[in-house]
Amino acid sequence: MDAIGRAFRALFPPLLLFAAVVAVWHIEVQRRGIGAFLVPGPLLVAETLWEKREALLKATALTGAAALAGFAASLVTGVLVALLFSQSRAVRRAGYPYAIFLQTVPIVAVAPLIVLWFGAEFQSVVIISFIISLFPIVTNATEGLMNVDESLVELFELHSATRAQVLLRLRLPHAVPDIVTGARVSSGLSVIGAIVGEFSAGYGNQNFGLGYLIVQTSGLLQTPYLFAAVFMSTLLGLTIFGIVGSAGDWSTRRWRGTR
Amino acid sequence: MRRIVATLLLALLPLLAAAQEGAAKDRVSIVLNWFPEAEHGGYYAALVHGYYAEAGLDVEILPGGVDVPVLPMVATGRVQFGVDNADQLLLARTQQAPVVAVMAPMQVSPRCILVHESSGIQSFEQLENMTLGMSAKAAFSEWLLKRYPLAKVKIVPYPGNVSQFLVDKNYGCQGYNISEPIVARRQGATPRVLMVSDTGYNPYTSLLITSEKLAAEKPDVVRRMTEASIKGWRKYIEDPARTNAFINKLNPQMEMYILDEGAKLLVDMVLDEAAKRDGLGSMTAERWSTLVSQLEEIGLLKPGSVPAESAYTTEFLPAAK
Numbered sequence: 001m002d003a004i005g006r007a008f009r010a011l012f013p014p015l016l017l018f019a020a021v022v023a024v025w026h027i028e029v030q031r032r033g034i035g036a037f038l039v040p041g042p043l044l045v046a047e048t049l050w051e052k053r054e055a056l057l058k059a060t061a062l063t064g065a066a067a068l069a070g071f072a073a074s075l076v077t078g079v080l081v082a083l084l085f086s087q088s089r090a091v092r093r094a095g096y097p098y099a100i101f102l103q104t105v106p107i108v109a110v111a112p113l114i115v116l117w118f119g120a121e122f123q124s125v126v127i128i129s130f131i132i133s134l135f136p137i138v139t140n141a142t143e144g145l146m147n148v149d150e151s152l153v154e155l156f157e158l159h160s161a162t163r164a165q166v167l168l169r170l171r172l173p174h175a176v177p178d179i180v181t182g183a184r185v186s187s188g189l190s191v192i193g194a195i196v197g198e199f200s201a202g203y204g205n206q207n208f209g210l211g212y213l214i215v216q217t218s219g220l221l222q223t224p225y226l227f228a229a230v231f232m233s234t235l236l237g238l239t240i241f242g243i244v245g246s247a248g249d250w251s252t253r254r255w256r257g258t259r
Numbered sequence: 260m261r262r263i264v265a266t267l268l269l270a271l272l273p274l275l276a277a278a279q280e281g282a283a284k285d286r287v288s289i290v291l292n293w294f295p296e297a298e299h300g301g302y303y304a305a306l307v308h309g310y311y312a313e314a315g316l317d318v319e320i321l322p323g324g325v326d327v328p329v330l331p332m333v334a335t336g337r338v339q340f341g342v343d344n345a346d347q348l349l350l351a352r353t354q355q356a357p358v359v360a361v362m363a364p365m366q367v368s369p370r371c372i373l374v375h376e377s378s379g380i381q382s383f384e385q386l387e388n389m390t391l392g393m394s395a396k397a398a399f400s401e402w403l404l405k406r407y408p409l410a411k412v413k414i415v416p417y418p419g420n421v422s423q424f425l426v427d428k429n430y431g432c433q434g435y436n437i438s439e440p441i442v443a444r445r446q447g448a449t450p451r452v453l454m455v456s457d458t459g460y461n462p463y464t465s466l467l468i469t470s471e472k473l474a475a476e477k478p479d480v481v482r483r484m485t486e487a488s489i490k491g492w493r494k495y496i497e498d499p500a501r502t503n504a505f506i507n508k509l510n511p512q513m514e515m516y517i518l519d520e521g522a523k524l525l526v527d528m529v530l531d532e533a534a535k536r537d538g539l540g541s542m543t544a545e546r547w548s549t550l551v552s553q554l555e556e557i558g559l560l561k562p563g564s565v566p567a568e569s570a571y572t573t574e575f576l577p578a579a580k
Contacts, residue, residue: 035355037331112418120390120415202395202416212395215416219396220559221330221350 040224048224049231055213060232063194063209066122067240070129071190075183077130078137082179085138086145086171087163096142103135107193111200120201125209129193133186140182144175180248187244191237210236284317285480289340289467290332291323292347295510297437297503297521298465299342301364301529304502305491314483322509325419333470334358340469340484344368345462345550345570346398352565357471360571362485362540363463364492367528369435370399370455370464373421373443375428380451383407383458392417392424392432398559400433402460405557424448437521437528438513445516462550463542466571474572485575489540496526542571 022042028034029041036044049056081099085092111128118124148171156166198211208216210233217226291299302320305311311318321338323329330348333341334356341358351358374380378389383403387410393400394417403409417433421443424432434440436452443450455461467488474481495502499522507515534541548567554560 035334035357037334037351037354037356040354115415116418116423120413200416200418202414208395212416216395218326219394220398221328221347221354221356223354 037221037223040227044224045227045231049228052225052228056228056232059208059210059213059229060236062122062207063191063198063211063233064236064240066125066197066209067129067190067194067236069126070193071133071183071187071240071244073126073130074133074137074186074190075179078134078182078186079141079179081138082141082145082175083167083172085142086167092142099135099138102131105131107132107196108199111196114197115200124201125194125197125211128197129190132193132196133190136185136189137179137182140178140185141175144178145171147178148174177252180244180252183244183248184241187240188237191233191240195233284312284315285477285483286317286319287339287480287484288319288321289342289484290321290327290329290338292327292329292341292343292465293323294513295320295322295506296435296513297499297506297518297525298365298369298435300495300499300502300506300518300522300525301465301492302342302467302488303491303506304495304499305487307502307505308491308494310487310490310494311484314487316480316483316487318484330356330358330468333468336470336472339473339480340467342465343468344464345466345547346554346559348466348468349551349554349560349565349570350398352570353560358468359471359474359569360463360466360468360542361474361481361575362467362488363542363571364467364488364540365464365525365528366531366534368399368454368456368461368464369437369524369528371434371436371440372403372431372453372455373424373434373440373450374431374453375424376449376451377428378431378451380431380453383453386431387411388429389413390415390427390430392430394433397433398462398554398557399455399460401557401559402458402553403455406458406460421446421448424450437524438517441517441520459549460553461546463546467540474575478575482575485540486577489538489577492529493539495522496529538577540576542573542576544568547571 025039026042029039040048081095085095107128110131114127114131115124118127145167152170153166156170161169194209195211195214198209199215202208202212210229213229214226214233217223217229289302291302293299295303299320306318306320323342329341329343330351332338334351345360345363348358348360372383372386372391372393374386374389380386380389384407386407389411390413391409392415393403395414400414404414421432421434421439424430424439424443425446425448432439434452436454440450440452467485469481469484499518503515503518503522506518507513529539533543537543544567547570551560551565551567551570555562
């Protein structure tokens with residue numbers, strides 16, 4: 001009962017805001033007689049969501065798979081790179097500018113090239129999602145691995161701990177909350193990366209993701225359908241963010257006791 | 260002294276008149292659906308050869324590009340005129356955009372699919388086992404997907420140029436017959452051009468479009484705009500040299516050889532049998548309703564949602580000879 005009450009208290013404010021926004025949206029579209037090509041009303045969007053549910057769900061599943069794959073790859077690679085960075089100042093100095101470089105790459109411009117190099121397939125979308133998600137994990141994880149209390153490091157050394165022990169028993173557990181922070185940021189980016197990837201990749205005849213749907217519906221002026229596809233994209237982003245968040249909380253508790 | 264003042268005033272008179280004439284000109288803008296190319300030639304010709312000015316119009320042509328929302332811009336009155344294709348116009352109308360076509364310069368759609376001659380493919384039925392670069396955001400793609408088996412054809416987004424076509428013998432892509440095949444040939448490829456219009460899907464192209472509001476409130480402006488544009492199109496298919504040089508300056512990627520060859524191909528596409536009979540720029544009820552039923556057939560229009568006769572008007576066209 002208490003849990004239900006808590007859930008209610010947590011969900012009530014955002015839901016109330018959502019209802020208010022939808023109500024204003026509906027009333028204004030009606031009152032001003034705005035055409036659907038400009039702003040479709042919420043009822044029309046809901047209707048389209050239902051009417052196109054099959055295509056939308058299929059597209060969301062495909063984009064979600066690409067985003068999760070890109071995110072997982074960036075998590076693993078990002079932590080490995082950070083471990084490497086934490087071990088040598090020289091490596092860090094040499095590599096860090098390139099990590100920043102990765103963040104400033106205009107992904108929209110590079111996406112068509114990646115598609116040209118790796119084919120208009122699922123893997124290209126994953127690679128684009130990976131590139132855009134990598135940076136926050138590298139920086140946050142490096143930050144966490146480096147910012148360890150010096151006295152703790154001295155304590156480890158006092159007990160003649162090896163370098164590997166310091167890394168795995170002290171630095172890594174210490175960095176978990178930072179890695180989780182990086183992962184949260186990346187989870188949202190991975191969806192954006194997958195959608196941008198699909199703009200250029202497509203996937204072929206009958207299989208298409210949300211990015212493809214967004215391009216298609218905007219080109220064909222199907223604004224209600226476009227709104228529905230964007231809605232599914234945000235829902236997907238929220239879902240992945242939620243999963244990563246819960247997994248993050250769980251691992252923080254596990255690695256560091258409480259937080 | 261008085262004489263000097265009088266002379267000065269006299270000298271100024273034509274200037275005054277000119278200023279007044281300038282002020283009396285109606286300023287309108289027209290937004291294109293793509294970067295300036297041969298398919299917009301007639302509109303540029305009307306500008307370059309001064310036909311708009313003669314009609315008392317001060318016209319600014321706004322080049323389009325990727326994702327420029329031509330019809331929403333016209334529907335909201337942000338620009339007075341737009342250039343787009345008939346299928347797009349019907350799709351906009353089904354989303355309650357109050358836009359109408361007033362003139363159809365290109366009777367034959369330039370839309371085509373390029374394949375390598377070496378592929379042996381000679382018709383749409385034979386498109387199979389290949390990669391096809393084709394935009395998802397165009398109604399003709401849906402038409403081809405629904406109409407033809409396209410067995411083992413992998414559809415990928417069209418990258419906007421023929422670079423992939425040039426390197427991959429197993430690749431075909433969309434294009435306008437007045438542009439992409441010409442470029443591909445110049446680059447040493449031997450493309451075969453499959454015209455989408457041959458499949459029966461032939462939307463009027465580069466339509467002059469305005470809003471219902473402007474057509475009702477300023478019919479005189481719309482009429483002068485339509486007539487001057489028709490004059491421009493006639494000039495363009497007869498003598499495109501100056502206009503092409505102008506387009507080339509605006510869009511240097513459109514090299515002169517593409518524009519020159521394109522303009523030659525345009526002659527028969529602008530002046531087909533119907534246009535010879537009814538006049539350049541004319542439109543028929545039959546063509547419009549055919550397109551409506553085709554879009555209904557492939558599911559892009561809900562049946563009955565857009566009456567064909569609501570999409571266009573011939574009232575601004577000069578009476579047929």
